[in-house]
Amino acid sequence: MSSIALLAVQTLTPSAASRLAELPLHCIQQEYPNKTAHTIEGDHDARLTPRQLHPSFYGCFDWHSSVHGHWMLVRLLKSVKGLPKEAQIRKVLATSFEPQSLAGEVRYFQDYKLAKTFERTYGWAWLLKLDEELRTWDDPQGRQWAQAMRPLTSLIVELWSGYLPKQTYPNRTGVHPNTAFGLVFALDWARTAKDSKFEAQIVQRAKDYYLKTTAVAAIQEPDGTDFLSPSLEVADLMRRVLPQAEFAKWFDGYITPAGLANVLKAPEVSDRSDYQIVHLDGLSLSRAWCLYGISGALPPKHPRTASLRNAADKLLQTALPHVTEGNYGGEHWLASFAVYALSQGIGS
DSSP states (O other): OHHHHTOOTTOOOHHHHHHHHHHHHHHTTOOOSOOOOOOOOSHHHHTOOHHHHOSSSOOSSSHHHHHHHHHHHHHHHHHOTTOTTHHHHHHHHHHHTOHHHHHHHHHHHHHOGGGGGTTTTHHHHHHHHHHHHHHTOOOHHHHHHHHHHHHHHHHHHHHHHHHGGGOOSOOOOSSTTOHHHHHHHHHHHHHHHTOHHHHHHHHHHHHHHHTTOOSOOGGGOOOTTOSSOHHHHHHHHHHHHSOHHHHHHHHHHHSOHHHHHHHTSOOOOOOTTSTTTTHHHHHHHHHHHHHHHHHHHSOTTSTTHHHHHHHHHHHHHHHGGGTTTSOHHHHTTHHHHHHHHHHHHHHO
16 A cells, blocks of 8 residues: 555554554454464364464464464554544454463474474574563553463473574574574574573574574575575574674674675565465565674674665665565565564664
8 A cells, every 4th residue: 555655664654554554453363264384193183273272363364474463463552543443353353362372372382292383483583572562561461461361471482492402403494483583583582581491492502503604695685485584584584593793793794795795685576476486575574684683783884774775765765665566475474574574774
């Protein structure tokens, strides 16, 4: 929509925020179509509906999209004053955050033998981002929801803490299993929650995986269904891990000029009705949020700082008009990416 396309990066008006909010509001309680990603362990499983499997996060086509749709609505309640849809948003969220429903989400991970890897690590990351947003919200209802989330959040942290020592190699894909993306959100959460043990584990694994990486193959991006940039996600993680001077030195050796020039360009999206090709709109948005963070972490006089920030602005403005103009393949998740990219632009 034009009202969204013409947004300045420094603002998100109540009317534009409400337009974006319509997308998760529409789908959070929409059960079908649904991609469950559930591994069937017997005949009984085959007869369970998405809502029976996931009482809180059954909508928006898949579990992770539902989770980051919830994150987005919380974020908008916190950051946009005078939000016209506030009452409707609170009503929807109150249903999802009922303690009994969230207990059902915990039971899913506990009761199914093969559920320990469910949504590892993309969905886990968004769950922690949602919890982080609630933890930092000075709102009576928000505090209730944060408290209701604690058992599920604690379980995810426990699963992740157990997985990291066994994850010998990082996943460098441009879709859900990307390791660097997951660790970015996990590290943000650990620092907010003051979980120093989890934080130290993440920092060490980030260094193990990426500190010695040089001349990354960014010139080969993207793959045809990417919504994350493998190269930029790593840099977005390492700028959280390394001091400024050390990060700048690492970044200069990490990515070549040709590779960097390649990932600053918006990808071509040939068919937004295709549920996989529309991922590439998300790629523009995730590239933007990474570039905002990287440019803010480099020294102000670094030769790449201004160009990275300018490229982020262009990527964001290129993608925003398409967030609300596709079909359900994009509409069930792209608004969350847009809001997160906008938040990084405003905060950087």
